[in-house]
Amino acid sequence: MNFELFIAKRIISNKTYKSSVSAPIIKIGIAAIAIGIVVMLIAIATGFGLQEKIRDKVAAFNGHIEITNYDTNASDESQVPISTDQEFYPEFKSIEGITHIQATATKFGVIRTEEDFEGVVVKGVGADYNWKYFEEFLVDGRLPDFSGKRNEEILISNYLAKRLGFKVGDKFQTLFTNNLAELRPRIMAFTIVGIYNSGFQELDEKFCIADLRHIQRLNKWEPDQVGSFEVFIDDFSEIDEKADEVFREIPSMLNARPITQKYYIVFEWIKIFDSNTNIIIAIMIIVAGINMITTLLVLILERTQMIGVLKALGSNNWSIRKVFLYNASYLIGLGLLWGNLIGLGLLLAQKYFKLFPLNPDTYYVSEAPVYLNWDYVVLLNVGTFIACLLMLLVPSIIISKISPVKAIRFD
Structure with missing residues (x-):
């Protein structure tokens, strides 16, 4: 006892x-x-x-690690294309912990209506795009489907929908230009199939998601050319280590950058x-x-x-x-x-x-x-x-x- x-x-x-x-x-x-x-x-x-x-929220728009051309481009628009003929695409088999990789491209545009206009970044995605995060963000309509033929479906944010008076099913025109020397911008029509709200206004106020093939056509790229690759990992605490591993595995003309560097202020704040x-x-x-x-x-x-x-x-x-x-x-x-x-x-x-x-x-x-x-x-x-x-x-x-x-x- x-x-x-x-x-x-x-x-x-x-x-x-x-x-x-x-x-x-x-x-x-x-x-x-x-x-x-x-x-x-x-x-x-x-x-x-x-x-x-x-x-x-940040990963939904950029992936955990972004592979781009090794240049000085700091804008949200893809400039020099990257070939999809890479050893790491469509599966990054040489590094453990990578769950998905997808090809994307972005282009600046101006949405025009009869009463207003708004500058946006149209992000082109393909059939390999991971919609997991946007399924949670979706507030109206459905997610676009880019697995078949090229279509005019687009996903816009709730912020832009309210600002421009859009709803699901509406059509609008977007103006694009490749350089300032072009006197006549190229016009493309899109149909809204879904509206999302991530709550991250810094991103919601500018990003729309459309078919990658539209960006390729606007930039006069080949079907195997994209703007960047987005890499997803299974353990965010290892993002810096995985970014270094990815950097060592990709060709020397490409750069790998984790989102903790791209959005440094945000991630320093949450620390x-x-x-x-x-x-x-x-x-x-x-x-x-x-x-x-x-x-x-x-x-x-x-x-x-x-x-x-x-x-x-x-x-x-x-x-x-x-x-x-x-x-x-x-x-x-x-x-x-x-x-x-x-x-x-x-x-x-x-x-x-x-x-x-x-x-x-x-x-x-x-x-x-x-x-x-x-x-x-x-x-x-x-x-x-x-x-x-x-x-x-x-x-x-x-x-x-x-x-x-x-x-x-x-x-």
Whole structure:
């Protein structure tokens, strides 16, 4: 039998335990643990969720790694074509972790209506295009189908649709030019088959998606010539390493650039979430630990006579300390239980019912995203439990200072 655990259970199950002087302090300690876990769960889940959503939105328009010509072109328009006759296309077999590669091209254009006009970037895609992200963004209509003959279907953003008064099924003309010397721009008509809304206005306000063969025809390219290749990987945390591997595998006249470089400011901004989350976790654990230290000291003070009796009967200091550490472990576990119930409940409610909206102009998303993973939930609970218990080792030393004679006479 574990003597210390037996004594701790008797203390916890004692009815006077719940109505003693220490009861309010015990409740405060439990509440501090619970609130700390709730705040930490929300900070981690929403921080990771926001990072993941922003990464997905940027990747939807650019892939994770972009292969382009090695030139000084910094615009959104494809200039010098690349042949699709490459060893890495249509499958990048030489590098593990690459899930997909697709050929694209972009061209500046001006959408013209009877009342207004708007500059856009028409992104040409083919039958190999990965529509996974845009399936989530689609708000009206359907996704274009470019697997057959060349067609005039186009996908535009909700931002452009509202700005120009478009709806699904409308047709519009777009003006293109290859250089400033062309006096007469080329006009192409498109039919809107779908409207998307990624929430990333910086991209929504300019990108339309049409058939790649239109861009090839406008630029007078051959059918095997494209503007760039977009590479997708399965683990975003390895994006820089994979970009280096891709760069070493492609011909010397091509360049591979991860989206973390192309959208450097955006990704530096979301890195701040990690620092903020770490600070929140540290503060919550310290606050919870301090509250538990106070609770433990009150428990020791309240059980001074019991400590004296146990010492008189031959119990050593470490044995008595274990009694109170078992007691404290129970309180910490109770706080963790309530904290997880409340925290995970709020996160699940946000994930499925979108209770808390955000300003997309500031955060690039319309509601607080939630990323739930049992790995960080378990790690957070175990880490909090161990950290609080270690913090209680020091104040429990006070037990060794208590004299048995004085303790038994203590009132």
